[in-house]
Amino acid sequence: MSTDIQKVMRNIPQMNKLLGAPWVAEYEDVLGRDTVKFLLTEMLTRLRSEIIKNPDMAFSTDSIIKDAKKLLREKAASTLRRVVNATGVVIHTNLGRSLLHEDACRAAASAASLYSTLEYSLQDGARGQRNEHVEWLLCRLTGAEAALVVNNNAAAVILTLSALAKNKETVVSRGELVEIGGSFRIPDIMALSGTAMTEVGTTNRTHLKDYEAAVTENTAVLLKVHPSNYRVVGFHSNVPREELAALAHKNGLILMEDLGSGMLLSLAEAGLSGENDPTVEESLKAGCDIVTFSGDKLLGGPQIGAIVGKKELIDKLKHNQLLRALRVDKMTLAAFEATLRLYLRGKGREIPTIKMIFKTDEELLKDARAFSRKLKAFFKNTNIRTYSIEVVKSQDTVGGGSFPQSVLNGYAVSLRIPEMGSAGKLAEMLRSPERTTPVITGAAEDRILFHVRTLQHGDDINIIRTLAEIIPQSQKDNEK
Numbered sequence: 001m002s003t004d005i006q007k008v009m010r011n012i013p014q015m016n017k018l019l020g021a022p023w024v025a026e027y028e029d030v031l032g033r034d035t036v037k038f039l040l041t042e043m044l045t046r047l048r049s050e051i052i053k054n055p056d057m058a059f060s061t062d063s064i065i066k067d068a069k070k071l072l073r074e075k076a077a078s079t080l081r082r083v084v085n086a087t088g089v090v091i092h093t094n095l096g097r098s099l100l101h102e103d104a105c106r107a108a109a110s111a112a113s114l115y116s117t118l119e120y121s122l123q124d125g126a127r128g129q130r131n132e133h134v135e136w137l138l139c140r141l142t143g144a145e146a147a148l149v150v151n152n153n154a155a156a157v158i159l160t161l162s163a164l165a166k167n168k169e170t171v172v173s174r175g176e177l178v179e180i181g182g183s184f185r186i187p188d189i190m191a192l193s194g195t196a197m198t199e200v201g202t203t204n205r206t207h208l209k210d211y212e213a214a215v216t217e218n219t220a221v222l223l224k225v226h227p228s229n230y231r232v233v234g235f236h237s238n239v240p241r242e243e244l245a246a247l248a249h250k251n252g253l254i255l256m257e258d259l260g261s262g263m264l265l266s267l268a269e270a271g272l273s274g275e276n277d278p279t280v281e282e283s284l285k286a287g288c289d290i291v292t293f294s295g296d297k298l299l300g301g302p303q304i305g306a307i308v309g310k311k312e313l314i315d316k317l318k319h320n321q322l323l324r325a326l327r328v329d330k331m332t333l334a335a336f337e338a339t340l341r342l343y344l345r346g347k348g349r350e351i352p353t354i355k356m357i358f359k360t361d362e363e364l365l366k367d368a369r370a371f372s373r374k375l376k377a378f379f380k381n382t383n384i385r386t387y388s389i390e391v392v393k394s395q396d397t398v399g400g401g402s403f404p405q406s407v408l409n410g411y412a413v414s415l416r417i418p419e420m421g422s423a424g425k426l427a428e429m430l431r432s433p434e435r436t437t438p439v440i441t442g443a444a445e446d447r448i449l450f451h452v453r454t455l456q457h458g459d460d461i462n463i464i465r466t467l468a469e470i471i472p473q474s475q476k477d478n479e480k
């Protein structure tokens with residue numbers, strides 16, 4: 001090491017000095033002394049190797065302390081944080097999909113903090129089955145003979161194919177070989193399950209005769225997959241479930257449907273319906289022997305995978321070794337049971353996901369007007385002179401791969417502040433990790449949009465507080 005570099009290195013503060021600083025103490029409470037030391041050591045080591053690479057690098061004790069504070073502040077806060085969803089996407093995959101009803105939250109908290117009958121039969125004073133808490137409810141709500149729950153719908157599909165079609169063939173339409181959310185690809189999932197995939201038809205059209213020609217003595221399952229957020233429009237056709245069921249049963253095969261979102265009640269009244277989107281009950285009625293779906297998409301519950309259908313098939317799944325690795329946690333199970341009971345009592349529309357989808361034009365317009373008044377009142381007290389706040393019509397979406405073509409007509413409050421730079425810049429400031437409550441907004445050309453459909457109780461205040469963190473208050477206000 002040259003003497004020049006050694007001189008520069010001497011300007012780096014001693015670890016002991018850093019650790020002794022009063023501002024470090026508050027982080028020791030949150031992170032523990034060892035971790036604070038570890039993080040600062042790592043930071044200084046990084047700095048030293050940067051200096052060796054670039055000896056003319058500018059730094060000062062102040063800049064090091066500033067960086068250290070920033071690092072410790074970042075690590076002291078959880079990265080899994082609440083945010084405001086102002087995007088109008090109800091089942092926002094990146095923001096946690098479905099929000100639970102308060103009954104489900106209470107049930108999860110109780111299961112988490114207290115002993116329970118998770119796997120205990122009070123009747124027998126002996127081991128019970130965790131699946132039984134929800135099986136009968138799923139059967140009631142879908143008309144199925146039997147049901148089983150696992151970690152998520154991906155697990156449900158893997159378990160089902162593995163238990164029913166391993167080392168055999170599964171026939172699937174080329175129009176349904178989809179990739180969902182980047183990591184769930186039907187061909188890969190089938191390979192993982194150990195079933196040989198027989199593709200039939202073309203991307204846009206698959207006929208019954210295609211399936212018929214593909215059936216061999218080694219075929220076990222005809223698989224139908226919900227195309228999620230992918231749609232073929234124009235010249236296309238697929239085979240109705242009833243016809244597939246007849247073909248399957250004539251040949252002693254199983255008709256399985258991966259429904260993806262899985263609805264327990266029809267959303268036709270909200271303008272959402274189509275042959276691709278039956279309720280779980282409709283899919284079973286049409287002849288599917290086994291159906292899989294997610295708990296945290298349109299159902300509005302916790303992350304879970306539900307498998308419903310014929311008892312003899314579900315029994316095979318219950319005895320599969322994979323189940324042990326895919327089983328559901330007690331908090332999830334409790335939240336799921338509470339969610340299903342809401343449907344049982346005819347209160348499905350009170351579940352947050354469903355409620356947001358069913359919000360009326362009048363409600364949304366009223367919410368948007370009230371929020372725009374609050375925003376205007378806030379801006380009156382700032383130094384910002386050029387801004388525009390308007391209530392506008394918005395195009396909200398269901399999200400989660402459900403009803404990709406259907407727009408939910410809604411309302412948003414648009415905000416434009418030319419003197420603060422582009423809309424993209426403003427959106428970035430609102431969602432910055434520095435914010436107490438980051439706000440994720442929608443965008444339209446030169447303005448940001450607060451879609452009111454996905455705002456939760458109190459979010460109007462949260463948004464204004466977040467704005468107040470980036471927008472200086474007016475002189476007049478400061479003097480008070």
Ligand SMILES: *Cc1c(COP(=O)(O)O)cnc(C)c1O
Nearest residue numbers: 152153154226228260261294401
């Ligand atoms: C979402 C989806 C899945 C994956 O479900 P997870 O609950 O996210 O595991 C599988 N298949 C379809 C058709 C889907 O829409």
